[in-house]
Amino acid sequence: MIDKSKGGRIFFLGILLLVFLAILKLYSPFLMNLLIAFLLFLSTQEIYFLINKRLNNRFFSSSIMILLLLLLCFVPLLYVVINLANMASSIDFANLQKFATHINVSITSVVMEALEYLPNKISNEIVNLLHKINEIDIGSVVNKALAIFTEASKSGIFFINDMFFIMVFLFFFYYYGASFGRYILELIPLNSTQTREIYNEVSAVIGVVFYSSIVSMVLQGFLFGIFVYFYGYNAFLFGVFYGFASLVPVVGGTLVWLPVALYELYLGNLSNAIIVSLYSIVVIATLADNGLKPIIIAFINRVLIKAELKINEMLIFFAIIAGLTSFGFWGIVLGPAITALFIALLRIYKSFDRDLL
Structure with missing residues (x-):
């Protein structure tokens, strides 16, 4: 049994903290x-x-x-x-x-x-x-x-x-x-209702991000693959490659369409190189990615997740961008998760403040 005196509790918490730090080091x-x-x-x-x-x-x-x-x-x-x-x-x-x-x-x-x-x-x-x-x-x-x-x-x-x-x-x-x-x-030293609220909000946001990222990835890959198919390229290979490349921070699909455009230039097809570049920048990167992403997020939320998110779709969109910039590939889920958790905790803190008043 743990000594319930003040000294016993401090000793136990100190040992618990040291072991917790050791666990973090062990499994880092x-x-x-x-x-x-x-x-x-x-x-x-x-x-x-x-x-x-x-x-x-x-x-x-x-x-x-x-x-x-x-x-x-x-x-x-x-x-x-x-x-x-x-x-x-x-x-x-x-x-x-x-x-x-x-x-x-x-x-x-x-x-x-x-x-x-x-x-x-x-x-x-x-x-x-x-x-x-x-x-x-x-x-x-x-x-x-x-x-x-x-x-x-x-x-x-x-x-x-x-x-x-x-x-x-x-x-x-x-x-x-x-x-x-x-x-x-x-x-967790919170009541079950508050903990469940945090869990539901974070899981709903992560679900929206996960499914919207898959839809966006498939859409962009399909648009690029079907386009380069008419130029004699392997549509499936370049479509899948473009889809995954679209998740890479900053450069995104440039990793795919730029080498294709340069190869067309190498073959002497200047017009093909220009068309591939413009199509990738205007249609895919601007319209399909940046233009449709917030709409896709809203659709996924209302049709598939069917959860009442207390976070605006545009905030989720910017959280994805921030996550990709800060954490790289896995920032797709880390950025929105951190944002959702922070907002949920702020909401609970607000209720604490009201209880105190």
Whole structure:
């Protein structure tokens, strides 16, 4: 039994804090994976409950959910990585270097002709800029591109490793979710209504983000894949690649459409390169992504989640952008989760303040 005196309580809390810090240190390599697995559980729990209601078997229901997520995310991503590796191994970097040099000379020639019609001050600035560009060693740029590709391959290995642990943790969240939830409720020093309110709000926001991200990813991938199909490209490969690339912070689909446009330029198809670039920037990036994303979020909330969110759809949209900027790929779920949790806690704090008054 714990000594209930003041000294005994302080001693116990001190030991508890030290052990808690030791636990954090011990499991620090897996904390992010655990957090992502928990957030994925929050966003997909309704599907799990629906499957488990029919099967009435937690093991099979959990296994089916893991399999579905693997088929949805991991297998297409693995397909893209393998195909990109094969494409990279077949690139003739000597010809690529010659092409880059040729483009540089052509652009310089066109710009120099246009300088005759510009004021001297502007012309001098442009000439200085061209000199700096011409000083760039194309060979070193190609080598750096190869180094980036190698680094990306290593990152892909780490991503696969993270995905493995996330799926393992996610399985246990599905399997032990109910009992784990009851145990956490007993530990949190809030009444059950307040805890349930926080849980419902965060899980609803994460669900909206998860499903809207999938819809947006599929939509953008479909729009790009079906478009490049008419230019002779593998529609499925480039569609899946563009869909996943759209989740990458800042650059997004540029990782896909820019190499395609440059390849068309390499083949001498200037008009194709311009059309691919404009279509990707205007139709996909501007209209389908930024324009439709808030609408998709609102639709998912009202039709699929059917929960009364107390957070505006535009705030969720900006939380996704902030999460991607701050945390990278997994910021898609971390940003909205942190925002939803903060707002829910503020609402509870407000009720505390009223109780005190």
